[in-house]
Amino acid sequence: MSQTHRFIPSLSADEIAAKQLDGLQWTLRHAYENSPQHRAKLDAAGVQPGDVRSLDDLEKLPFTSVEDLRDGYPLPLLSVPEEDVVRIHASSGTTGKRKILAYTQNDIDTWKEMFARCYELAGLTRLDRVQIAVGYGLWTAGAGFQLGCERFGATAVPIGPGNLEMQLALAEDMQSTCLCSTASMALLMGEEAEKRGMTDRLALRRCIFGAETHSRKMREAFTEKLGLEDSFDIAGLTELYGPGSALECSAHEGLHYWADIYILEIIDPQTLKPVEPGEVGEMVVTTLRKEAAPLIRYRTRDLSRLIPGECSCGVTLPRHAPIIGRSDDMIIYRGVNIYPGQIADVLEHFPRLSSEYRIFLERREGRDNMTIQVERKPGLDPAGDKESAANFGVALRDKLLARATVEILDPGELPRSFAKSKRVVDDRE
Secondary structure, eight states: OOOOOSSSOOOOHHHHHHHHHHHHHHHHHHHHHHOHHHHHHHHHTTOOGGGOOSGGGGGGSOOBOHHHHHHTTTSTTOOSOGGGOOEEEEOOOSSSSOOEEEEOHHHHHHHHHHHHHHHHHTTOOTTOEEEEOSOOSSSHHHHHHHHHHHHHTOEEEEOOSOOHHHHHHHHHHTTOOEEEEOHHHHHHHHHHHHHHTOGGGOOOOEEEEOSSOOOHHHHHHHHHHHTOSEEEEEEEEGGGTEEEEEEEOTTOSSEEEOTTTEEEEEEOTTTOSBOOTTOOEEEEEEESSOOSSOOSSEEEEEEEOEEOSOOTTOOOSOEEOOOOEETTOOEEETTEEEOHHHHHHHHTTOTTEEEEEEEEEEEETTEEEEEEEEEEOTTOOGGGHHHHHHHHHHHHHHHHSSOOEEEEEOTTOSOOOSSOOOOEEEOOO
16 A cells, blocks of 8 residues: 655665665764764774675674763763754653753754654644643653644644643643643543543544553553544654654554664664564664764663564554563562563453553562552442452463562552653562
């Protein structure tokens, strides 16, 4: 199924490979000549820019890590004169120093073109009104969603996160047609709209959501409560411009990523070797045209897999699966490695239970204990909670190979968030 797009290029595999090799060679020359930090890493690995003659040579290159960004604080990997820097953005900096990334005007232009593709892939038109309910300021989210919206030509309604009263009022008054938020924010708005009986007064038809892992059950909940026709998972990270590096299409067969703008590898986080096609591993990205702070094999810590073959939507750019978590989000519980997303996967099979859960870890009498709290779906009899908790506990034990206490809570009892939901509380000393 072929179609014409304004922003999304139609490229064959050979054309993508040619663009990637050309961009990789440019990036290596640019970084080596202009960044002492990049040059030192390449010299230490015994690699010169001219040594890379094919994409197979990518594995010769050293990895870039979060530590490299923090070591280069405040402007890590800077590869242009400072007078060419027009903006900075930063990550949240929950541990250690913030990761601050510099941008040239060309970097900003690349980012907004990349993001315009996302709106196009989600099926928006210039008549859409896009309610942007993500963070503005130092973070990349709000700026990216707005830049892309304006480049695409739709109308931006830039509110930022939080302020539920204003979100719902403007969604109704402006008749916003697309919500851009975290999945948690979309669920919070949907629950409140349903509670107020105003879903039918909203014109929302699409939601572009990201920044946190989500379950199918959570997605179905906010889709129904907001009266949406469709929703689209978006990927991105500050180091790679910001949000907008990939998006689901209407076929929902994975996220198309912009392989003409960056190279994506999937590696085993332990061996650091590429995994077999289709296997889950850590996402590693190399930029092809980023000027101010180019990335060479940057370890994102995000976990996903490449999806082979062509998508039924007709877009020829390759795909990766939804991000299932981070390699550094892993919980070690009684010697077992657990990712929070595994618990969400088990929840999918329990129709009495909602998408909302929280994991509590504590140590009692020298032994680790895990309690998982899950909400019952609205309108159901609490009399069935004991059986649901027992069955869910058995399924968790079979999936995780570890025992947990399960508590069923009333609907809405777990805290809601305008941003990313906090799923794990670890009180072990």
